[in-house]
Amino acid sequence: MAGTGLFAEILDGEHVYKYYADGEWKKSTSGKTVAIINPTTRKTQYKVQACSQEEVNKVMDLAKTAQKLWAKTPLWKRAELLHKAAAILKEHKAPIAECLVKEIAKPAKDSVTEVVRSGDLVSYTAEEGVRILGEGKFLVSDSFPGNERTKYCLTSKIPLGVVLAIPPFNYPVNLAVSKIAPALIAGNSIVLKPPTQGAVSCLHMVHCFHLAGFPKGLINCVTGKGSEIGDFLTMHPGVNCISFTGGDTGIAISKKAGMIPLQMELGGKDACIVLEDADLDLVAANIIKGGFSYSGQRCTAVKVVLVMESVADSLVEKVKAKVAKLTVGPPEDDCDITPVVSESSANYIEGLVKDAKEKGATFCQEYKREGNLIWPLLLDNVRPDMRIAWEEPFGPVLPVLRINSVEEGIHHCNASNFGLQGCIFTKDINKAMLISDAMETGTVQINSAPARGPDHFPFQGIKDSGIGSQGITNSINMMTKIGNILLETP
Ligand code: G3H
Secondary structure (H helix, E strand, O other): OOOOHHHHHHEOOOOEEOEEEOOEEEOOOOOOEEEEEOOOOOOEEEEEEOOOHHHHHHHHHHHHHHHHHHHHOOHHHHHHHHHHHHHHHHHOHHHHHHHHHHHHOOOHHHHHHHHHHHHHHHHHHHHHHHHHHOOOEEEEHHHOOOOOOOEEEEEEEEEOOEEEEEOOOOOOOHHHHHHHHHHHHOOOEEEEOOOOOOHHHHHHHHHHHHHHOOOOOOEEEOOOOHHHHHHHHHOOOOOOEEEEEOOOHHHHHHHHOOOOOEEEEOOOOEEEEEOOOOOHHHHHHHHHHHHHHHHHOOOOOEEEEEEEHHHHHHHHHHHHHHHOOOOEOOHHHOOOEOOOOOHHHHHHHHHHHHHHHHOOOEEOOOOOEEOOEEOOEEEEOOOOOOHHHOOOOOOOEEEEEEEOOHHHHHHHHHHOOEEOEEEEEOOOHHHHHHHHHHOOOOEEEEOOOOOOOOOOOOEOOEEOOEEOOEOHHHHHHHOEEEEEEEEEOO
16 A cells, blocks of 8 residues: 555655655655645645755755766666666555556556556666667777877767656656656666656655665655746756656746756647548547547647548547447546546636537537546537647547648648647558658657557657657667767877
8 A cells, every 4th residue: 555564654644745865755844745636536635745945955966976976886786776676666566556546547557557667667778778878989080081090089978967857747657767767877866856746656656766775865856836946946057957748837947947958748739640541440449549548648649630521420430439438437446537637627628628619619429527527528520710629638538620631631730839749540551651751740650549658669749849859768868978088199
């Protein structure tokens, strides 16, 4: 159970969790806490420490000092500790998954999957790091005109320093370790700022790293209010790199951060273009998986279907039939559709639905909401003047726009301010390649719904969807810089 057994030391009283600094679990001197509301019950489930700016300053100093020693720790030892943390994480998947269910209403099975996937990601990163960080380059001067062979250059990848990791609520564990593991294997230290919803899952995950025996001060986790420590963290002079996943806060962070490498994965309005020759059963199955898993709260969710008019009726009927089979209810019951993360999120989704209603979209199901729980909704005959055609609901509401040409579909996709992923369904591979090439997104999937994984694949967005590429290898590279040693012979 969460907060018990091995995890008892991270708890301070009933349901109040400590923060982690200098290898210890601590109470904030602010004396304040932040409440975490269970999206299903809408009652306070947990509380976390409201860390102060002074505590952030201390953590930054600790991380800076610990990093210097860590960078000198042999690579194989760093990998060994990561493997150990991965094993502990997987062994304790149940209490961590329980937190995910309570904090972010992720269905029970998917919550377990997130923890296991995270353990695998940490192990893979350790292995990949050993390979790619164990190699460097050797250059000789006489390949450049005018030079004799008198200078030799040895290049290797060296750490950046302190990496600030800010994961989002929808994958608080997986998208935290996707930042922590590459940072650590590359010789960096970590300051983790979890999202409020998902903070307790993150704290449990951090405890697994603590139990693995990483040096004091190397990994730190501060919780608190964004208004108090958010900008303070992202603009802190002690930070050498920021890896952020979330909404458009990332754009604000990018504008304020100093001259440091940034890895930003922000929103998406992933388009699903369906041609006349597509296998409509395959499309319908992918629309359900892509649009409604975790109630649409994934940056890579299918967020707009652009279907050729001639097959639109048929596709809509198939999707409607599958929507009717989705189970709706609490995450504990492992329902397909569970409450969205917060009341404000549910209100935002409702605003998009009302706008579509007023402007004449066809409702394939009746709109239904109870608290934060919104029943899955397919909106047909959506037009570009409706907000839902462009904005991401981050909920179980999916718009269908009927198109009369492929060009119209590509135009809609590219007119979006987002550019994360997209997908195209057709049996004509040549057409698929041409359309993929024309779609302005980080990735295009052919005959499959958008998704980030497997976790070692490159993953990146363009435009307002982010900067910098992720995936295990890219993250290790991004969290290092080139260090040169030059030798000149007389
Ligand atoms: O929400 C953003 C995540 O990076 C999406 O990951 O495609 O594995 O659901 P996923």
